[in-house]
Amino acid sequence: MIHWRPSSGFVGDVIPFSHAGRIWLFYLLDERPEDPTAGASGMPWALVSTTDFVQYTDHGVVLPAGDRDAVDFDCYTGSVVADGSRLHLFYTGHNPRLGDGDGSFQVVCHAVSDGDPTQWTKQPALTFGAPAGFVPQDWRDPFVYRTAADQPWQMVLAARYVDAPDRRCGVVARLTSTDLEQWTPAEPLWEPHRFITQECPDVFQWGDWWYLVYSEFTDAFQTRYRIARGPSGPWLAPGRDTVDGRAFYAAKSVSFQGRRFFIGWIPTKQGDSDAGRWQWAGDLAVLEAHQEDDGTLAFGLPAEVVAAYSDVQDVKLSPLGGADAEPGQGAIDRYAAWIGDAVPEHCLITLTVDVEAGTQSFGLLLHASADGEDATVVRLEPQRNRLVLDHWPRGRTGPAQWQVDGDVPHAVELERPCPLPPGPHTVRVLLDGTSGQAVVDNRVALSFRRHELGAGHVGLFVTDGAVNLRQLTTAS
Template identity: 50%
Template sequence: MHERGFFRPPHAWVGDVIPWEEDGRFHLFYLHESRQTPKVGMPWHRVVTDDLVAFTETGPALASGGPDADDFNVYTGSVVVADGIHHLFYTGQNPERRGADGLPLQLVLHATSTDGMRSWQRHPAHTFGATAGYETADWRDPFVFRDEAAGLWRMLITARHADGPERRRGVIAQCVSHDLATWEPAEPFWDPRRYIAHECPEVFEWNGWWYLVYSEFSESFTTRYRVSRSLHGPWTVPADDALDGRAYYAAKSAARDGRRFFFGWIASREGGVDDGAWQWAGTLSVLEAEQNPDGTLRFHPPVELAESFDRRVAAVASGTVLTAPDGYADLVLPEAVPSAFRVDAVFDIAAGTTECGLLLRASGDGDEGYLLRLEPRRNRLVFDRWPRRRTGGEQWQISGDVPFAIELERPVTLEPGPHRLEVIVDGDLCVATVDGAVTLSTRLYDRTTGGVGAFVGEGSATVLGLEVSTPGAGSPSSELDDLLVASS
């Protein structure tokens, strides 16, 4: 993998990211998951980036406290600055320790830095656990921010009520402080009684809108957001409240020059195969958010990453028509593509069309490969592959009754007309974006080679443009942008 726009440390994986922007540079603290057995204790490492394309690992940031410490595992938290001092709040967990309710104990801990985040001084006296009414096992991911209107600091905490239906005790608890040392319990910040837990919470204001972001630890593992005109709610549920799909998790954000970026991880799969179970931690991936007039957000990879793929290696002639009124038609470009490439395609979808989209790492005849399928009748983007998993030796023993890769679908409005499908592939990573607004990230393990193509099923789509590009050193073409505008 080129790690252009992505990052994974050697022989390890990126867990939850704690982003901090300062003087134009993003400092990305992250949970360094080594997957060693026996466990060695989770530390924080730090990676920095100026351009969101190249990432530099600076090494350990906050080490495990050791086997006898409250913070044997240093889990997710946040960073703030006050009076020139950096304050780091984080979760401490030791699997050998239990709370008063018999559950594995989680605690909030505090450290400070006076040398520009090069070293951290722990403050054990400031450690505290779950307040009354909450389980001791879920007291994590402290997010601290300044509430200037109230003249105090607020801390949001992933927590669970001690009582209630087991699956619906999740709550974002809240504590407040005037000195960042002593914290007092306050009313819950958000209490929907809907999920097991709301991990990695954060809140921020942007152009008059407030956003509450959290990762749903429940039936769906994905990062979601809520919108309000006030820090205190009520919070509105957007029609599409997810940043991405199942594979992209624990995203938290930082802003620079009026732009906001989310830093999460694309989960790996067990065994490094397409059918492997999703694992905790993976590869750092960045999404940029843009605001709609109603406060809702659209997401796509940073333009800096797209622009780094500026050497065109293949294309489909503009105006190519794929039509199959009651069947299927495709085309596969003859050019071989390397492990890292970008596809930028615009399809003018005819009314009544069932499906169209892109083939990735496809066989020459298009019969095998990965598919990113736009489905206008269902208003969704799905990820699929052929051949599908075999369940036995007989011809009929395949998972053909599964209409696409489960958990890898995204809602998107697909009215007749032009729609843009952009895809960045780097090694086993794949990030797709529809109309610069809806993203879907996943892994491509089993097929490592093949071509790029386009297809249509039961309908017609005109390819207004389709370009395949690889990393280069020049400036990207704007032809497809012009085509999309002209056709809208």
């Protein structure tokens, strides 16, 4: 299982840490109690480690939740850093039974290790909350880093200003320290005046660029990033400022062997139903970032993940509904589709096509019926330069012919901007049971969840245009 999930529970926010030749993926273990406020235990940190995002070692819970009355009854998101041989873990403490009438406070907590990422000792004397001017209920996700080896430590947090418009008071607060124990407030790193808050901040340097990564739920549930030429900004929005869509949340990054990986989670849906609402937590997923000349980040599947699917088979397509025998044999001014055999629930699909100018849309049919009419649709739309996920048949609002969800053109929360000029394009789709990731040209990613998988055929379609098929394979 590439999209890792513990045997009991679900993966929440992931805190990646590179140490001793491995990537240590701390995560919030969501056991989904029916009433989180009534339980005897809160949310702990658990840990898996890997070197390739294919094979994982499960280390179980490494930072237990505090007791019923502790400020860290829930251990929420933070970061891990090394200072010499000593490791420091910073996390958010929360207890729904503590606080005032406006809600429970959030505090920064600290734990240390002598070098073993699986063994931690909490340091309760070093706990601190929000200073004056910040909302004490939103003081979370401490991320600790240095701008240079001889500079003080920096800590940024998801915070909110007091007495500011509710949906625009979010700020990336900042503190500094020389010893990782005593922290002094400093000028905020970023004040966008746009979001409720910027969760899970992450800061790193890559070549001549600095990056600020954050997740937000004001405009959309997405992980975004900003770029700058220096560690203090000004922070600018690149043309494609999102890592993925709604189904790859709270992504944080890690550098490993000169490469940069983003790790997030693909959420489940309520009732294990495609019609259900998105839930918090799900399966761990990873994308590898590539840097473009203007600082924009492109995202694809790690080469190790692709290589794990080594049994490659060509897909033999049959035309549907009067389509030409093979894609690309003639101009198409309508819908045409071709269907192949059913594929495994766990596989990697690779499509390479040459797209003719003026083509309205093309893409892959997944989990499809033999006639291609019931399918998950990965649709690329060159006229709009976007990548979307759709499904047919859609839901219905009533029994009449016109009472179909035609006013919902696709899963709008998953829509991705995607450059699609005429010429060659490669689409990879990783199917891992009910979760999936589509990647176009190793540049734009769209993660998704489909609980109702259907018959499992794979197919190709094109609308109002033409594509010439170079390659369509499945690998397991």
